[in-house]
Amino acid sequence: MSRAAIRYAKAILQKANENNTEAVVFGDMQSVYKTIEDSRELQAVLQSPVIKANDKKDALLKIFNGQSEATHSLINILIANKRASLLGSVAKSYVDIYNDQQGVKAATVITAVPLTPEIETKVLAKVKELTGSDKVTLKSEIDSDIIGGFILRMGDIQYNASIANQLGNLKREFSKSI
Missing domain, CATH: 1.10.520.20 (N-terminal domain of the delta subunit of the F1F0-ATP synthase)
Structure with a gap:
């Protein structure tokens, strides 16, 4: 901004x-x-x-x-x-x-496919637990490049549990050992 x-x-x-x-x-x-x-x-x-x-x-x-x-x-x-x-x-x-000002914490979850209501509820509960706030907004984005899993962003914190990230980690490990 x-x-x-x-x-x-x-x-x-x-x-x-x-x-x-x-x-x-x-x-x-x-x-x-x-x-x-x-x-x-x-x-x-x-x-x-x-x-x-x-x-x-x-x-x-x-x-x-x-x-x-x-x-x-x-x-x-x-x-x-x-x-x-x-x-x-x-x-x-x-x-x-x-x-x-209202104490609302914003989180973004990026998935390869649209979230189901059940999964969205679970992610929202996890974000509330992590932030310690009951006032949480969840924005959902779709990015097929992550293949599967999810990426969760809250402020300057990012948790990457995507398959693309895991494949990248494997590739780096193999490159180091060769």
Whole structure:
């Protein structure tokens, strides 16, 4: 995250706290981040120096017309400061800062195939045990390159129980002994 994105996120969180709308804005920021993350076209529009600022603003306000006034203000401020490309980063920073303030621990589990509800429940229980927190969010990603097993990330900790990792370890062991 850029420092500028974090500053904007902190400013909008402070304003939301003053208005007691931090939870509403949290929902908005999750939606904004997911929308931008899922749309290569929208990312291209936000990054493009060719597209006029007013056109970006109009597009963003139409896309996010159901969001709160705070989100619309953020869009207007970013456009006015020629920082439209930061919108996704600001939204992600807001989500991270808000979760941190609420004591919510975020974990990401990467698997080769989608998690079943039973496995997701077990992973969530393990993350709660490891973090000592009942407030845990679990994000699931799929990466067929890991072949099988899983990779679990919590903050700066990573536990790699993937088959690809185990095969890499075997390969290194064989290379050392030859």
